[in-house]
Every structure is written in C-alpha cells, then in structure tokens.
Amino acid sequence: MTKTQNNEHLSKESFLERISRMYYVLEMSQQEICEQLNIGRSSVARFLSEARERGIVQFQIRSDLDGCRHTDLESQLMKRFKMKDCVIFRSDESGTSFEVLASQYLNSILPTHGSIGLGWGKTLHAVGTQMHLCDPRPGLKVIQLSGGSGAKEELVPAATVIQLWAQSLRCRPILLPAPAIAVNVEVKNSFLQDPSIQEIVSEIKKIDAAVVGIGHTGEDATIITSNLVPGLGSQALSASSVGDLIFHFYNEKGVFSEPSLSSRVVGATPEEFQQIELRIGVAHGVSKKKAIQGALQGQLIHVLITTEETARELLATE
Structure with missing residues (x-):
C-alpha cells in the first residue's frame, strides 16, 4: 500500500491530527511532511490551516491578562x-x-x-x-x-x-x-x-x-x-x-x-x-x-x- 493509499484509509480528523503533530510537536518542516506523506507542500499548509479551523490545533499563549x-x-x-x-x-x-x-x-x-x-x-x-x-x-x-x-x-x-x-x-x-x-x-x-x-x-x-x-x-x-x-x-x-x-x-x-x-x-x-x-x-x-x-x-x-x-x-x- 502506498503512502497516499494509507492516508486515504485514515479518517480526516486523524489525518489532520497526524500532520499537526508532525509539524508542531515533532517540528518537521512542511517539505519533510510532504515528502513523508507523498502530498504537495501547498496541501500541507492547507491541512494545517484546516486543523486550526476545526479546533484540532489550539494555541494557548500565556499572558498577564x-x-x-x-x-x-x-x-x-x-x-x-x-x-x-x-x-x-x-x-x-x-x-x-x-x-x-x-x-x-x-x-x-x-x-x-x-x-x-x-x-x-x-x-x-x-x-x-x-x-x-x-x-x-x-x-x-x-x-x-x-x-x-x-x-x-x-x-x-x-x-x-x-x-x-x-x-x-x-x-x-x-x-x-x-x-x-x-x-x-x-x-x-x-x-x-x-x-x-x-x-x-x-x-x-x-x-x-x-x-x-x-x-x-x-x-x-x-x-x-x-x-x-x-x-x-x-x-x-x-x-x-x-x-x-x-x-x-x-x-x-x-x-x-x-x-x-x-x-x-x-x-x-x-x-x-x-x-x-x-x-x-x-x-x-x-x-x-x-x-x-x-x-x-x-x-x-x-x-x-x-x-x-x-x-x-x-x-x-x-
């Protein structure tokens, strides 16, 4: 099974979570992610944006306020x-x-x-x-x-x-x-x-x-x-x-x-x-x-x- 076919078997949310962890936790570059998952670099940016919109990725910035x-x-x-x-x-x-x-x-x-x-x-x-x-x-x-x-x-x-x-x-x-x-x-x-x-x-x-x-x-x-x-x-x-x-x-x-x-x-x-x-x-x-x-x-x-x-x-x- 190719990497692309494997991605298709994942649920959309699981796939978005996977990409998010690779980028934010493992600190992989978008180029590294696209090579590992066999997808376009523009797709990586789009998936990361979608993960934020869906609430899969949530940022917390500490503040005095x-x-x-x-x-x-x-x-x-x-x-x-x-x-x-x-x-x-x-x-x-x-x-x-x-x-x-x-x-x-x-x-x-x-x-x-x-x-x-x-x-x-x-x-x-x-x-x-x-x-x-x-x-x-x-x-x-x-x-x-x-x-x-x-x-x-x-x-x-x-x-x-x-x-x-x-x-x-x-x-x-x-x-x-x-x-x-x-x-x-x-x-x-x-x-x-x-x-x-x-x-x-x-x-x-x-x-x-x-x-x-x-x-x-x-x-x-x-x-x-x-x-x-x-x-x-x-x-x-x-x-x-x-x-x-x-x-x-x-x-x-x-x-x-x-x-x-x-x-x-x-x-x-x-x-x-x-x-x-x-x-x-x-x-x-x-x-x-x-x-x-x-x-x-x-x-x-x-x-x-x-x-x-x-x-x-x-x-x-x-």
Missing part, C-alpha cells in the same frame, strides 16, 4: 463568528478598568513599525488615556482614518485621539485636516485635490492594522448627537443600518447599507478599510449589541475587544 479574560465566552463567540481573536474582560475584575486592560492587550498585538489607522470617538479616547502603559513605538505612524469633527472636537474627539495615542506610543501622528463627512461628493472631491490630503490618503492605503470603535444608530449615536449630518435622525438611519465603522454604515448582515453617505466620508473607503490586514474593534455596552453583531456577521473586524456583559448579550441572540 489571563486572569482578567473570560476564555469560555471568548471560545463561544469565536465559534459563532469567524475572528482571529476575541478579548472579553471579566466583570468581576474590580480595580482594573476596561481601558487599562484593553491597552495591555493592544500592546501585545499592535506592530512596532509601519503604521496603524485609528478611528475616533469617546471609546478610543478613553483607551488612549491608558496607552502610555504600552511599549514605545518610535518607528510607528498613527494615521487618522477619517476626517475630524471640527468645532465639535470637545464633544466628539477625533484629532485629539490621534495625538493622544501618538504621544503615548512615542510615535508619529498623521492627522487628516478635513471634515469627517462633506456636504456633498463634490465638496469631498475638492478636499481630495489638496496635495497634503492626497498624501494622507496614500498613507491610509498602506496601513498594517486598524483600531476602531463601533458606532450604533440610536438617538445617542455620535453622528446624530454631533449633528455631523444635519437633519439625519435615528429612525431614518435605523431603517437601513445597525452600526457603523468610521461612518460607513452597515446592516445586520454586515453589508454596507448607506452608499450615498459613505461617498461623502473623507478618509478610508469601505473597500480600503476591508483591505487592512488586521482590523480591531473596541466596543462595549448593551446599546451596541446589534452594531457589534453586524460587524462580526460581516467579518468587518478580525478582533473584538469587549466586556463580559456585552459578550453575554451577544451570545443570548440566536
């Missing part, structure tokens, strides 16, 4: 939604704020060089106040993903978030000196003609990771309370959408649902945002349940950082 994270809930959410990671902080960890814990996790995952894109708002500003706990990253650039709030900066921090994170990480801030949402597409295009803004837009296309808040469509949604779009109300917005990422609104399936509004956003387009290799969403609160679900359903974010209370709400919905 282990005692603060609710791993059972994380596993349940990871199983329900396809994510690279899920971070749920326990509600019984009194004395350590969500913002401190979030900054400690981000310190372990954000790149030290290259660039990261930031959304804005109160959640990211709050986390930013604790980013000084992270390691300095002088080789990193922090880029504003969408324009600012202008005179409303005190109410809805935009540029302040970029400056705060950059100062804490000892890195270079890159601000986008334009409104988040232009009056119309023509006005937006006029902003994009400016050479300095063109340079920032070019930087956005090269971002390695993004950290964003997740907005919702209730009466207290940022876009409504700040009157960024005069006349826009919660009822009209909720009719088509459940949440937004940098003012690109999407429905319960995570499909972008307000193209006319998105076309006026000065900054990363929905397509450019989705091309970023690592997209981290930071959000918590019962009011954001549907918004978070939609973002996860559409795989708009790869990593979710949230609280135990919010995670239980997410899991309560079938």
Whole structure:
C-alpha cells in the first residue's frame, strides 16, 4: 500500500491530527511532511490551516491578562463568528478598568513599525488615556482614518485621539485636516485635490492594522448627537443600518447599507478599510449589541475587544 493509499484509509480528523503533530510537536518542516506523506507542500499548509479551523490545533499563549479574560465566552463567540481573536474582560475584575486592560492587550498585538489607522470617538479616547502603559513605538505612524469633527472636537474627539495615542506610543501622528463627512461628493472631491490630503490618503492605503470603535444608530449615536449630518435622525438611519465603522454604515448582515453617505466620508473607503490586514474593534455596552453583531456577521473586524456583559448579550441572540 502506498503512502497516499494509507492516508486515504485514515479518517480526516486523524489525518489532520497526524500532520499537526508532525509539524508542531515533532517540528518537521512542511517539505519533510510532504515528502513523508507523498502530498504537495501547498496541501500541507492547507491541512494545517484546516486543523486550526476545526479546533484540532489550539494555541494557548500565556499572558498577564489571563486572569482578567473570560476564555469560555471568548471560545463561544469565536465559534459563532469567524475572528482571529476575541478579548472579553471579566466583570468581576474590580480595580482594573476596561481601558487599562484593553491597552495591555493592544500592546501585545499592535506592530512596532509601519503604521496603524485609528478611528475616533469617546471609546478610543478613553483607551488612549491608558496607552502610555504600552511599549514605545518610535518607528510607528498613527494615521487618522477619517476626517475630524471640527468645532465639535470637545464633544466628539477625533484629532485629539490621534495625538493622544501618538504621544503615548512615542510615535508619529498623521492627522487628516478635513471634515469627517462633506456636504456633498463634490465638496469631498475638492478636499481630495489638496496635495497634503492626497498624501494622507496614500498613507491610509498602506496601513498594517486598524483600531476602531463601533458606532450604533440610536438617538445617542455620535453622528446624530454631533449633528455631523444635519437633519439625519435615528429612525431614518435605523431603517437601513445597525452600526457603523468610521461612518460607513452597515446592516445586520454586515453589508454596507448607506452608499450615498459613505461617498461623502473623507478618509478610508469601505473597500480600503476591508483591505487592512488586521482590523480591531473596541466596543462595549448593551446599546451596541446589534452594531457589534453586524460587524462580526460581516467579518468587518478580525478582533473584538469587549466586556463580559456585552459578550453575554451577544451570545443570548440566536
């Protein structure tokens, strides 16, 4: 019996376990495995990936945050939604704020060089106040993903978030000196003609990771309370959408649902945002349940950082 025929007699799970042990335990190279099992090297990589997806291979990385994270809930959410990671902080960890814990996790995952894109708002500003706990990253650039709030900066921090994170990480801030949402597409295009803004837009296309808040469509949604779009109300917005990422609104399936509004956003387009290799969403609160679900359903974010209370709400919905 040839090696290939022998592999066919193994159950799929046993076969995946065998390859996984050869690679992770015996430390054989993919080339050695393909030679021993008489399969293509590309097949080895595919089987290893499938083993991780099926849970045959599970990684455990020791961290100072282990005692603060609710791993059972994380596993349940990871199983329900396809994510690279899920971070749920326990509600019984009194004395350590969500913002401190979030900054400690981000310190372990954000790149030290290259660039990261930031959304804005109160959640990211709050986390930013604790980013000084992270390691300095002088080789990193922090880029504003969408324009600012202008005179409303005190109410809805935009540029302040970029400056705060950059100062804490000892890195270079890159601000986008334009409104988040232009009056119309023509006005937006006029902003994009400016050479300095063109340079920032070019930087956005090269971002390695993004950290964003997740907005919702209730009466207290940022876009409504700040009157960024005069006349826009919660009822009209909720009719088509459940949440937004940098003012690109999407429905319960995570499909972008307000193209006319998105076309006026000065900054990363929905397509450019989705091309970023690592997209981290930071959000918590019962009011954001549907918004978070939609973002996860559409795989708009790869990593979710949230609280135990919010995670239980997410899991309560079938």
